[in-house]
Amino acid sequence: MEGFAAVFILSLLIGALIILVALAVSKQKDKQHEQVQQDQPAASESLVKSGPSKKQLKQQQRPKKDKPQQHTFSHQLLASSLKSHNGNITCLDFSSNGKYLASCADDRTVRIWSTKDFLDRDHKCLRANVEFDHATLVRFSPDSRAFITWLANGETIRIFKMTKKDDGTFIFKAAPEDFPQKHKGIVINIAIAETGKFIMTASVDTTILIWDLKGEVLASINTNQMTNSYTAVSPCGRFVASCGFTPDVKVWEVCFTKCGEFKEVTRAFDLKGHKAGVYHFDFSNDSRRMVSVSKDGTWKLWDTDVEYKKQQDPYLLRTVPCQVSEGSRVALSPDGRAVAVSNGRDIYMYSANTGELEQEFHNVHSEDITDLRFDINNRFLVSTGDRAIRVFHNVTGYRAAIEDMEAMLKKSTNNGVKQRLQQQITDAQKALDSVLNTQKS
Numbered sequence: 001m002e003g004f005a006a007v008f009i010l011s012l013l014i015g016a017l018i019i020l021v022a023l024a025v026s027k028q029k030d031k032q033h034e035q036v037q038q039d040q041p042a043a044s045e046s047l048v049k050s051g052p053s054k055k056q057l058k059q060q061q062r063p064k065k066d067k068p069q070q071h072t073f074s075h076q077l078l079a080s081s082l083k084s085h086n087g088n089i090t091c092l093d094f095s096s097n098g099k100y101l102a103s104c105a106d107d108r109t110v111r112i113w114s115t116k117d118f119l120d121r122d123h124k125c126l127r128a129n130v131e132f133d134h135a136t137l138v139r140f141s142p143d144s145r146a147f148i149t150w151l152a153n154g155e156t157i158r159i160f161k162m163t164k165k166d167d168g169t170f171i172f173k174a175a176p177e178d179f180p181q182k183h184k185g186i187v188i189n190i191a192i193a194e195t196g197k198f199i200m201t202a203s204v205d206t207t208i209l210i211w212d213l214k215g216e217v218l219a220s221i222n223t224n225q226m227t228n229s230y231t232a233v234s235p236c237g238r239f240v241a242s243c244g245f246t247p248d249v250k251v252w253e254v255c256f257t258k259c260g261e262f263k264e265v266t267r268a269f270d271l272k273g274h275k276a277g278v279y280h281f282d283f284s285n286d287s288r289r290m291v292s293v294s295k296d297g298t299w300k301l302w303d304t305d306v307e308y309k310k311q312q313d314p315y316l317l318r319t320v321p322c323q324v325s326e327g328s329r330v331a332l333s334p335d336g337r338a339v340a341v342s343n344g345r346d347i348y349m350y351s352a353n354t355g356e357l358e359q360e361f362h363n364v365h366s367e368d369i370t371d372l373r374f375d376i377n378n379r380f381l382v383s384t385g386d387r388a389i390r391v392f393h394n395v396t397g398y399r400a401a402i403e404d405m406e407a408m409l410k411k412s413t414n415n416g417v418k419q420r421l422q423q424q425i426t427d428a429q430k431a432l433d434s435v436l437n438t439q440k441s
Contacts, residue, residue, distance in 0.1 A: 071366035071386055077359065077435075079380060082123050082389035084111055089384040091137045092371045095144035096194065101375075101382065102147055103389060104135040110149060110160070112170065115375060118391050128160055128172035137189060142196045142237075150190050150201070156181050157190065157201065157215070179215040183207060188228060195237035197256055202231035208242060210254060210265060218262045223250060230280045235334075236287040239268060243278035249292050251304075269308040273300060273316050279324065285334030285376060290314070291352070293330035293341055297321055301332075301339070301352055320355040322348060325368075331381065333374040337400035340381050342369040347383060349396045353403060358396045365390070398432040 073081070087107030094101055094115070101113040110128040117123055135149035135158075146161045157179040163171045185205030192199050198218060199211040206228055208221040223231075225244030233240055241251045249271035255263040271281075276295035283290055288305035299322050303315040323343040331340040332352070339350040345368060349359035365385030372383045374394065378401075381392045402425055409421045 071363075071388070073364055073388075073390065075361055075392070077361075077393045077395055079391040079393050080118050080120075080123060082113055082125070082391065083387065084123075084125050084127075085109065085387050087134075088367070088370075088386055089389065090370050091135075092373055092382055092384055092389065093139050093147075094373065094375050095140040096142055096376065097144045098376045100140070100144065101389075102138045102140060103384065104130075104138040104149060105387070106134045106136075106152070108134045110135055110138055110147070110172075112162075113389075115380075118380060126170055126172075130158070131174070133158075137187070139191050141192055142194050148190060148192060148199065150187055151178065154178060154181075155183065155187070157199065157211075177215070179211065182209055182217060189231050191231075191233040193233050193237035193254070194235055197237065197260065198254060198262070200231065200233050200240055202228055202242065204228050206244070208240060210240070210262075212262070219254075219265045221252060221265060225250070229278065232281070232283070234283050234287040235285050239287065240265075241281060241283075241290075243281055243292065245277045247274040247276055247278065247294065247296070248272045249278055249281050249290070269304070269306065269312075269314055271300070271302050271304075271314055273319070274298070279327065280329045282330055282332040282373075284332050284336035286336075289317075289332060289336040289352075291330050291332040291339055293322065293324060293328050295324065297324055299330055299339060299341055299350075301355075318352070318355050320350060322350075327368055329369060329372045331372045331374055333378050333381075333394065333397050334376050335378050335397065335401065337378070337404065338374070338381075338394055338397040340372055340374070342372050342383070344368050345385060347372065347381075347392075349381070351396055351400050353400050358399070361390075361392065393435045395432065395435060398428055398435070402428050402432070 085105040085107055087105040089103050089105045091104050092101060099115055101115055102110060104110045108130050111125040113125045133151045133153045136152050137150035138147055140147050146159060149158050151158055159175040160172050165171060183203040185203035187201055187203045190201045202208040204227055206223045206225055208223060208231055209217055210219040211217055223242045223244060225246045228242055228244045231242040239251050239253055241249055243249045251268045252265050253268045254265050257263050271292055274294035274296050278292050278294045281290055281292040290302045290304050291299060293299040298319050300316060301318040303317055306312040306314055322341050325344050329342045337352050339352050341348045345363050345365050347361040347364055348357055350357055364383055367385045369383050369385040374381050378397045379394055381394050383390050405421050405425045409418060412418050
């Protein structure tokens with residue numbers, strides 16, 4: 001019995017010793033685990049200081065590989081795509097001398113493009129930086145030596161002067177002071193009258209302001225359209241027009257004295273005939289034609305060369321069904337022969353002479369089109385809706401011009417006029433054939 005008791009006690013002691021050793025080992029592991037957790041931030045700091053590992057570099061590069069590529073578009077009538085902006089382009093404008101195209105984007109720059117380079121493979125541009133802000137609208141001055149911008153955050157106008165250097169490039173210098181803040185609603189358009197006598201700004205809340213070039217408000221117009229969707233100054237510099245929730249386009253004349261002093265703003269005429277609100281409108285270069293596009297699914301062409309002071313209304317020349325959506329835009333070529341309508345990301349080209357749909361361009365941009373306009377020489381149509389500017393040949397305009405001159409040739413009885421018209425037809429046909437043959441090749 002004594003031997004058995006001794007063995008039992010010894011077993012208990014050995015068991016207790018094993019338990020103590022196990023507890024000690026477990027405690028040591030816990031301490032090591034805590035130390036590892038404490039050391040991890042330090043290790044991360046060490047990695048930062050010594051530079052990322054190959055694995056980390058691969059992880060950093062993956063988002064760049066996954067970044068969506070710029071939207072691609074091709075068409076036989078696409079003359080070129082202008083790509084230099086790093087942000088979405090919101091506005092385009094051609095200079096009155098036809099030499100330049102201005103574009104602004106949310107990348108805090110305004111780009112100035114040379115129109116003579118449109119058909120080249122490389123398209124260089126000059127950059128004007130918009131300090132501490134970005135421009136949503138841009139418009140050239142009548143002399144093409146300056147441009148104005150609407151600042152997104154500053155909510156005001158900033159003027160940039162363009163000084164030409166010996167090498168043909170420009171230096172851009174912002175005016176010392178921006179215009180005072182006057183609008184309460186979101187500004188939808190700005191413009192400088194071709195006469196150089198006033199600047200127009202318009203907001204969505206039915207307000208249009210007429211400014212002098214120094215930033216003083218000359219007049220305020222309430223359009224009474226519930227909301228404004230678009231406003232513009234006519235190319236002749238005499239009229240300001242507006243459209244919006246109501247099914248018409250309202251036009252005012254901005255009057256000055258013979259000495260050049262501001263006199264008043266008076267109602268000139270209205271374009272009446274749409275059955276729903278008007279999204280957008282445009283003028284021909286001589287201001288004698290206007291085109292409007294409406295929520296009612298039509299575009300209308302108007303003869304506005306009327307004696308409005310004698311209460312004569314504009315003549316409706318044509319109504320054409322078209323596809324439209326919120327934000328649709330319409331452009332009338334300067335010679336009044338071609339009409340372009342945007343619907344979302346698509347563009348439709350019509351002959352203004354016949355109303356026939358002649359061209360369709362689908363998915364031109366990755367987002368809805370924000371601006372659409374013809375150059376002053378009737379050669380190109382430009383559009384934007386993302387980071388690119390698409391430049392199309394105005395084949396519709398060429399064909400309409402040839403049709404007009406052939407009709408005039410048949411009616412003419414003067415030999416001199418006939419010869420001149422025949423030469424013009426020949427030149428226009430050569431230009432059209434050149435465009436079409438170039439695209440085929």
